[in-house]
Amino acid sequence: MPDQITDLTDDYSRWYNDVIEKAELADHSPVRGCMVVRPYGYALWENMQAALDARIKATGHLNAYFPLFIPESLLQAEAEHVAGFNPEVAWVTRGGQEELHERLAVRPTSEAIILSMYGKWVQSWRDLPILINQWANVVRWEKRTYYFLRTTEFLWQEGHTAHRTEPEAMEEVLRMLDVYRDFAETELAMPVIPGRKSEAEKFAGAASTFTVEAMMGDGKALQAGTSHFFGQQFAKAFNIDFLDVDGERRHAWTTSWGASTRLVGGLIMTHGDDNGLKLPPRVAPYQVVIVPIFRSDDDRVRVAEAVDRISAALRGRIRSHVDWSDKTPGWKFNEWEMKGAPLRLEVGPRDVVQGQVVAVRRHSRSKEPIPMEGVADRLSALLDEIQREMFATALAFREAHTHHVGSIDDIAGRIDEERGFYWAPWCGSAACEEGVRARTGATLRCIPLEGGDQTGPCVACGGIAAQTAVFARSY
């Protein structure tokens, strides 16, 4: 991540696309707006997926799978929901030679298909809660697409739960929001602000939406995960009702929450610098990349012995990779920096003689010799340190680009030069929210769960504001 915010968003976009292609994370596909995720990019995603999946299971959820196609009638069961997604739904109208009687939506999200099943499954209060998660691909026909951040088709996880009571459902919504916060901060070293979305920004059909917002290296905001509280609206639309303990028939309270491959984009934009990607050790495909250096055949043999010993010591503890390709060492150094490997180990003839190797951190580019003796322990410690450093750097960057302001003029006058998060008192009206957007291009990212209850005159109308909201330009 650059120390200074990059001047132009346009340059930042170019940098971003360049990094993705050079690091071999993804490639353009023949299908408009869809990307091909290359093996290196997918390995990164798999590590992220595994870490998030573990957290989802640890909070009591089970994975399941539901259909890709949603009959039109089902999608239309909840009016607000369908109105929100209609403009970006892809439709299947033919099957083989046959024109379909009812067209099928390619799921833009799975509330309709999943909750309609819950309607069948739930009879008694004993059937609740239902805590299910699905890993799947969804399709949204966006007008404009962007590698990882907004592609026509994307991979994600969507959790859908049904509960007996309102407090229980709300508790679930906030629990999963915190799972996203913890995942982003612990695994991705990406500090986020958990908060509630405004009416204008909330999910189509939700009673309320919660979000974790991250700051990218150009000072723009990225919604990194969302958690929705649906009240009983969807349960009514999809007939999720049950006989309660007291003999009364009641509708369930439902929630959903999701995070996508967008997080890969967020990771790139949070940490990357002019030399390319920086991956946090906990999710990097290769935590340590070993670059053998040799001149003569004799050297090569000696270096190979040392490399084998190190690989063996790391096996099962640290994800490592030896780059034996015949590129020059200089080339390999740059290539693995571009690909974001957190630690590079240089092993050459001089090191072999001295019984050591040279470790170079991607994050700071600092070099240090490490004794062969106990190399795995030392590298583990180094990786932990890098993970902490990366989080600290990202947090410091966010703090440096966070401004507390009192009026629209305070934002409008500086947001072009000082892009970032603008905390400002807000009266809660949609008109004031829109007023800020129209003047500054900044949208209301969230009302933070912490620090959002400060009072003051509203940033737009000057009226009484009992809360503080975060405004920013965003992806």
Place this chain on the structure above:
RNA sequence: CGGGGCGUAGCGCAGUCCGGCAGCGCGCUUGGUUUGGGACCAAGAGGUCCCCGGUUCGAAUCCGGGCGCCCCGACCA
């Protein structure tokens, strides 16, 4: 869906104004020398100049129509 740009070798581009042998850089192949921060020499391979039609002795180049992609807005994870 509005505004702008582009389409020529795997990638990036020049050539198009002013019609006349299909070019450059990188990458790739083979051989050799190299290798502690983006190596070098030599010899090669590689083309539906986006598509269709027109003008012309002759079209990457001019004219007409179509398609596709990228960027900027509005829409959105």
